[in-house]
Amino acid sequence: MRRTVFNEDHEAFRTTLREFIASEVVPHFGDWAREGRVPREFYARLGELGIFGIQVPEEYGGAGESSFKFNAILTEECARAGVSFGGSSVHTALCLPYLLAYGTEEQKKRWLPEFVSGRMMTAIAMTEPGTGSDLAGMRTTATLSADGGHYVLNGTKTFITGGAQADRVLVCCRTAPPTPEDRRAGITILAVDARSEGYAVGRKLEKLGLRASDTAELSFTDVRVPVEDRLGEEGLAFGYLTHNLPQERLGIAVSAYAQSAAAVRFAHEYVRERTVFGKEVASFQNTKFVLADCKADVDAMQAVVDRALDAHDAGELTAADAASAKLFTTELAARVIDRCLQLHGGYGYMLEYPIAGLYADTRVTRIYGGTSEVMRSIIAKSMGL
Template sequence: MRRTVFGAEHVTFRATVRAFIEAEVVPSFTRWFDDGLVPREFYYRLGELGILGLEVPVEYGGSGIDSYLHRAVLSEEIARAAVSFGGSSAHVSRCLPLLKDLATEAQRARWLPGFVTGETMFALAVAEPGTGMEAAGMRTTAPLSLDRTQYLLNGSKTFVTGGVHADRVIVCARTAPPRADDPTYGLSLLVVNTDAPGFRVGRALDTLGRKVSDTAELTFTDVRVPVTDRLGIADLGLNHLAAQLPHERLGIAVGAYAQAKAAIRFACLHTAQRSPATAFQTTKFELAACRAELDAIEAMVDRALHAHDRGELTAADAASVKLFCTETAGRIIDRSLQLHGGFGYLADSPIARLYADHRIDRIQAGTSEVLRTVIAADMGL
């Protein structure tokens, strides 16, 4: 079936991105993979190409695109080559929506021009050692100073994508006690300068997949954050984060589709090269079954992309698309790896990278179990 979600401008953008990846990313990716992160200079290159500023308003140096479709094309092309753009994924997909929705005009003027060029890379720090994303257990604190001009930040965060290279980190910290009927109250979002005294990057985390995502632990010891660097309304930070979940879950679903599509591509290439493997009926049937499941994911993703651009993607919709796409993609990628035989078990093979990279998709931004709860609630169950 012919896809109708993309237009001529997306076809042109796809060709540009694919050429860039093949010329400048693929030749260097093995080294980046071994190092565990991309070079800091790579983000400047993404800025030059306009990739970091696709959805940033024109007045701040961006392209002002009010659609997720270009970002979807980018996800597909990155997965197609089984590479990664490092921590820029969090910079764009998790931090930019918060900045666009919550930043004041003065904050946008300070932060977004550097965001577009790659001079100011952002990361988001919410999870904590031992408690994860649980609001009730969040121990990072940031009480107001007596003169109410700054917050004093203390604590630690973990699983921070882009944490090593970040210039600014959006930190979720407790700025007031929780309410008896609302444990999420009292959490605020503070935009912390990584050059501030007391800010320290801890160990880089050795994750199963996404080896170049620059995932790190961060600690804060009496870090002073000006009140003017608070993002959004004081003490309602978790509400702000929750409002971004449909967007974030759509992005993960799009990425899962892209990875599944790439996995089938690699499986077809591998089996074709190992003739007469493709002559086996079982191999053909397995690839055909994967293709049929991919078609189902594609239809759901495209419908969700249309809904998102119309402003109609609900929280339950996003939960449903993420649940279905990540679970189905997991099966497709696993079966595609199986068709590689022992070659699929080599850590540096494209299919193995896809297999490891995808596994977090059923965990981040709401586990599959949490998503089922959201969908059930929407059903009145």
């Protein structure tokens, strides 16, 4: 079926992006995955191309687009080629919405031009060892100085995507203890300069998938953060974090769909080339039925994602809608990609084949952005259960 969710501008962007990925990413991606990060100069290249500025207002050096659909095309094209842009998805899809929504005019003028150019890469630090999805249980603290000029930040964060190369990190911390009535109260976001004394990048974590994306532990020991670098109001950050969750979960749903579509494409190409017992693997009825089932599943995922993209651009995507899209696509993607890997036989287990990378990469989509169990709870609550 013809997709109607994208217009001519979107498709022109897709064409340019596909050419860029083929010429400047695919030839190097294997090296990046082995090194556990993309080179820093690649982020500067993305800045030159305007990738980081699509949703940044023109007065700060961006293109001023409000649609999330350009982000979706970026996700689709990376998955199609079996590559990624490292931790830059956090830079644009997670950090930027907070800077735009809660940054002061002074902060936007100070940060966004460098954000757009790639000279200042950002990450967001929410998760702590032992807390997982329980953000209200965070123990990292920031104490306001006696003169009110700066905060003193102490604590540890983990699973920070892009954390090893970030220049400024949005650190979620406690500026006041929780109350018996509200565990979520007292959380604040500080935009911490990675060059600050007492700021340290710890272990670079070895992951099952997403291997070209650096993920690190961060620690803060008496880090002085100027009060001018607080993002939004003190103590209100939990509400800020939940406000951006529908878009974050939509992005994950798009990724799950795109990875599934890519898996079907890779499997289709492989079974047409591979012979077993003197016959093309594609000629066996089982192969045809498996790929037919997978194609139908991908079509269903595409319909859910496209509807959610339209709803998001119209400002109508609810938390329950986003949770439903994420739950459906990520759970189904796991089955689709597993079946496509099976069609590759032993070669599907080899990292030189892109299906192996997709298999490893997609597993985390049922965990980050809220686990599938959390998604079910959100959906059930929206049903009055």
